[in-house]
Amino acid sequence: MKISFARSRCECQARLVAKLDEQRHVLQAYAIDASGHQEPAPAHSIGAHRDRFDIGWLCSICGRNVLRSFNADALLWTEEAPSPASS
Numbered sequence: 001m002k003i004s005f006a007r008s009r010c011e012c013q014a015r016l017v018a019k020l021d022e023q024r025h026v027l028q029a030y031a032i033d034a035s036g037h038q039e040p041a042p043a044h045s046i047g048a049h050r051d052r053f054d055i056g057w058l059c060s061i062c063g064r065n066v067l068r069s070f071n072a073d074a075l076l077w078t079e080e081a082p083s084p085a086s087s
Contacts, residue, residue: 003027004075006055012062016041018055024048024072031060 006018015032029043039060046054051073057066 001080002077003080004077006068006070006075008055008057008066008068010057010059010062010064010066012059012064014059014061016043016057016059016066016068018043018057020045020075022077024053024075026055029057031057033061 002022004020004024006020008016010016010031013034016029017032018029019027021027025045025048026043029041030038031041032038041057041060043055043057046056046067052069052071054067054069057068058064059066
């Protein structure tokens with residue numbers, strides 16, 4: 001399966017990351033604070049089928065709802081290595 005990562009910043013300056021599948025749906029998302037501590041951050045894709053789509057995060061650092069737009073053509077796709085449990 002191919003994956004991509006969408007990255008942005010919250011207003012609190014936490015780094016927001018969403019791991020996307022080939023349909024641009026969020027598989028996993030997290031926020032990273034200034035000290036590098038990573039926490040899960042709920043996120044979802046909006047209009048993933050469109051060339052320009054949005055990702056909405058709930059920043060787990062400050063509690064803000066964050067909406068960012070992305071262009072599908074700008075995503076970099078890589079092949080995800082299979083997990084050891086599935087081999």
